[in-house]
Amino acid sequence: MKKEFELNQIVYNIMALQIRFGTYRFSDHLPTMDEAAKLLLVSVDTVRSAYLQLKKNGYITLTKKSGATVKLNYSNEEIEQHIQMFFSQRRSITADVGQAFRPLLCHALWLSFKNLSPDMLEKAEQLAVCSDIPPLHSMLHHLQYNYSTLKNELFLRLVLQIFQYFQAPFLSVPENMNYFSDRPNPLINMIALCRKKDWVSLYTAIEDYQDYLCTAFNDFCDRRIKCQAPASTEGFVWSTYPKPSQVCYTLGVRILESINDGSYFPNDFLPSLTQLSDIYHVSVSTVRRTLSLLNSMGIVRTIAGVGTQVLTLEDSYEMCDFTSPAVARRLFSFEQCLQLLALTCRSAITTTWAELEPEAIHKWKKETARAKETQRYNMTVFRSLELAALYSPSETVRTVYSDTIRQLFWGYPLQNMHGNAHTVKAFYIPYISTLEHDIDTGNAEGFASHLEELLYYELKITADFLVQKGICSATDLFVPDIKSDRLP
Numbered sequence: 001m002k003k004e005f006e007l008n009q010i011v012y013n014i015m016a017l018q019i020r021f022g023t024y025r026f027s028d029h030l031p032t033m034d035e036a037a038k039l040l041l042v043s044v045d046t047v048r049s050a051y052l053q054l055k056k057n058g059y060i061t062l063t064k065k066s067g068a069t070v071k072l073n074y075s076n077e078e079i080e081q082h083i084q085m086f087f088s089q090r091r092s093i094t095a096d097v098g099q100a101f102r103p104l105l106c107h108a109l110w111l112s113f114k115n116l117s118p119d120m121l122e123k124a125e126q127l128a129v130c131s132d133i134p135p136l137h138s139m140l141h142h143l144q145y146n147y148s149t150l151k152n153e154l155f156l157r158l159v160l161q162i163f164q165y166f167q168a169p170f171l172s173v174p175e176n177m178n179y180f181s182d183r184p185n186p187l188i189n190m191i192a193l194c195r196k197k198d199w200v201s202l203y204t205a206i207e208d209y210q211d212y213l214c215t216a217f218n219d220f221c222d223r224r225i226k227c228q229a230p231a232s233t234e235g236f237v238w239s240t241y242p243k244p245s246q247v248c249y250t251l252g253v254r255i256l257e258s259i260n261d262g263s264y265f266p267n268d269f270l271p272s273l274t275q276l277s278d279i280y281h282v283s284v285s286t287v288r289r290t291l292s293l294l295n296s297m298g299i300v301r302t303i304a305g306v307g308t309q310v311l312t313l314e315d316s317y318e319m320c321d322f323t324s325p326a327v328a329r330r331l332f333s334f335e336q337c338l339q340l341l342a343l344t345c346r347s348a349i350t351t352t353w354a355e356l357e358p359e360a361i362h363k364w365k366k367e368t369a370r371a372k373e374t375q376r377y378n379m380t381v382f383r384s385l386e387l388a389a390l391y392s393p394s395e396t397v398r399t400v401y402s403d404t405i406r407q408l409f410w411g412y413p414l415q416n417m418h419g420n421a422h423t424v425k426a427f428y429i430p431y432i433s434t435l436e437h438d439i440d441t442g443n444a445e446g447f448a449s450h451l452e453e454l455l456y457y458e459l460k461i462t463a464d465f466l467v468q469k470g471i472c473s474a475t476d477l478f479v480p481d482i483k484s485d486r487l488p
Helices: 008-021 033-040 046-054 076-099 099-115 119-130 137-148 154-166 167-171 174-182 186-196 199-224 247-258 274-280 284-296 312-321 325-353 358-373 377-389 395-414 419-440 446-469
Strands: 058-065 067-070 302-303 307-310
Touching: 008 046, 008 076, 008 154, 008 167, 033 046, 033 137, 046 058, 046 067, 058 137, 076 099, 076 154, 076 167, 076 199, 076 395, 099 137, 099 154, 099 199, 099 325, 099 395, 119 137, 119 186, 119 312, 137 167, 137 274, 137 419, 154 167, 167 174, 167 199, 174 199, 186 199, 247 274, 247 284, 247 395, 274 284, 284 325, 307 377, 312 395, 312 419, 325 377, 325 446, 358 377, 358 419, 377 395, 377 419, 377 446, 395 446, 419 446
Parallel strands: none
Antiparallel strands: 058 067, 302 307
């Protein structure tokens, strides 16, 4: 897998695109490393790594005296060819990413704006009126700044990945600045609405701006891109892991999936190290590291000379080592994923429902009932969210949801945080009954709203529980208010 998610790769991609599309021409100087770090809100080391990669790939020369200078001497015809080929190959997926703005970003951006302090609003306004920052970099500034109140590095990586696929290529074509030259600055309007506390109008303004970006992109492609699209094009790439090398975590999730789908029941023994290595096509050392993590989380227990046993939920809670840094990272990742899904599920489910065939709705009614029959009430959340993972009209949403939902399996040792079996049942049954009623009556808005409410409660309970267990990172993650931070 390519390293799409590392910051130096984002900087590299932006600079390479701007050279290929003619923003920077032969012998032009790129910003100094200090300037680029400020423009892109990254460290100088990140910029240095990106510039070294640009040099290695022949885009620039790099010297202490002259800095970074464009080495490639593209003609106007070559630049036009780069633009034609790039967008013809990616038009479909880029348009799909644009359509994913509403379900994935609008509510989170609204919530972020809504919770900016007066001082932060003032700073956001200063950024919006600053003419010294190029438009592409200004947008990147605002994305990183405006989503900062969520305190969710995972969500910010998703925002930056979407930026790489949509805004960065589109705004790297110099002429596309014309789409914004005669329009009032939307950020100034959003900030003014924040100060008025006109939250309904703010949400409308956010949606309108996201829609305009999609309209501008489609107009650009219709008017400018004449090259025929290839038979196969690349898709949106997303992983909840910041680095692609974390095979141990991937294997851990696959084993957790097998436990949750009933392939392994509590008190069952997993296959041997060698067998697991063969089943999942990984090394024995990877299996050993994975089982060590699962042992620390209280999901399994390795008994010398006997094997590795799956623990019950009650035993898992008791055996989980909440003081372990590795365990804390996985549980905090679970909380981050829960926040991402809570802030996006209402729109994602509503837009998906409109595309569902009757048999798909019937299937989900059966899945909801099965969660109640088997007394695995937490699976209601998993199965309901899978609506978007399987059936969303947006490939981008399906990709993001498929991977993010799978990370919820790391919450296995937290399933008893609601209390004993009676308390757990009392918490979930009213929600399950309401969701069943929404399905029966075809109430998509009600189903999405009630699922969102359930996820808000889950996030709040999880955050409080992890803080109680001493996982300090959990204190920083923004937990929205169940009443005031939901749209009516």
